[in-house]
Amino acid sequence: MQPKYKRVLLKISGEALAGEKKQGFDFDIVYNICKSIKKCLDLNVQIGIVVGGGNFWRGRSNIKMSRTRADHMGMLATVINALGVAEVLEQLGVEVRVQTALLMQQIAELYIKNKAVRHLEKGRVVIFGCGTGSPFFSTDTAAALRAAEIGADVILKATLVDGVYDKDPKKNFDAVKYESIGYEDVLNKNLQVMDSTAASMCKENKIPLLVFSIENPNNIYDAIMGISVGTIVK
Numbered sequence: 001m002q003p004k005y006k007r008v009l010l011k012i013s014g015e016a017l018a019g020e021k022k023q024g025f026d027f028d029i030v031y032n033i034c035k036s037i038k039k040c041l042d043l044n045v046q047i048g049i050v051v052g053g054g055n056f057w058r059g060r061s062n063i064k065m066s067r068t069r070a071d072h073m074g075m076l077a078t079v080i081n082a083l084g085v086a087e088v089l090e091q092l093g094v095e096v097r098v099q100t101a102l103l104m105q106q107i108a109e110l111y112i113k114n115k116a117v118r119h120l121e122k123g124r125v126v127i128f129g130c131g132t133g134s135p136f137f138s139t140d141t142a143a144a145l146r147a148a149e150i151g152a153d154v155i156l157k158a159t160l161v162d163g164v165y166d167k168d169p170k171k172n173f174d175a176v177k178y179e180s181i182g183y184e185d186v187l188n189k190n191l192q193v194m195d196s197t198a199a200s201m202c203k204e205n206k207i208p209l210l211v212f213s214i215e216n217p218n219n220i221y222d223a224i225m226g227i228s229v230g231t232i233v234k
Contacts, residue, residue: 144205
């Protein structure tokens with residue numbers, strides 16, 4: 001059985017890396033996620049990863065501070081997660097490069113598109129930290145941007161929800177899950193799949209988005225193999 005996708009951009013939320021702890025970094029959870037990633041690499045799938053930072057920093061919340069400062073703190077949180085995921089992957093024998101949108105030359109490479117693509121072609125996982133490097137843009141937008149830049153076949157969005165629903169399934173027992181939905185509907189119905197900037201970017205660049213639950217880490221492998229998991233947005 002051959003993989004459905006050759007090059008993917010995997011977006012992992014910070015909350016998914018925290019597991020039941022809800023905050024911080026759960027190495028057992030991340031280990032299982034990384035095992036699934038390695039399983040895909042063994043099939044010569046090229047994988048770039050964008051990580052969120054919500055397990056360490058949720059933005060301004062109720063704190064009075066500027067959006068720019070809060071977003072910069074969030075970027076640093078994504079770097080903590082990027083380094084943690086890189087460490088676990090390397091323990092599994094995977095070659096990894098962490099690239100950040102802000103200069104951090106002592107701990108990571110500066111993001112350069114051609115260099116990232118070259119790493120992918122050599123079978124290395126590239127983890128993108130610091131989001132887009134600019135405040136006011138989410139890590140979902142960073143995932144859409146990096147996916148477009150590296151020519152990814154699909155964005156795999158690994159979350160704590162098993163797909164896209166017509167309303168919040170955690171608050172509404174009658175929420176209906178979509179098997180497939182278009183970006184137009186996502187934008188018009190204001191479904192909280194990703195922010196509108198990210199969704200518009202995916203739509204314009206014709207990049208499909210597959211949303212699924214990371215609570216079963218093997219869903220990453222199933223998604224790449226074309227097995228039906230979650231919701232496809234295209």
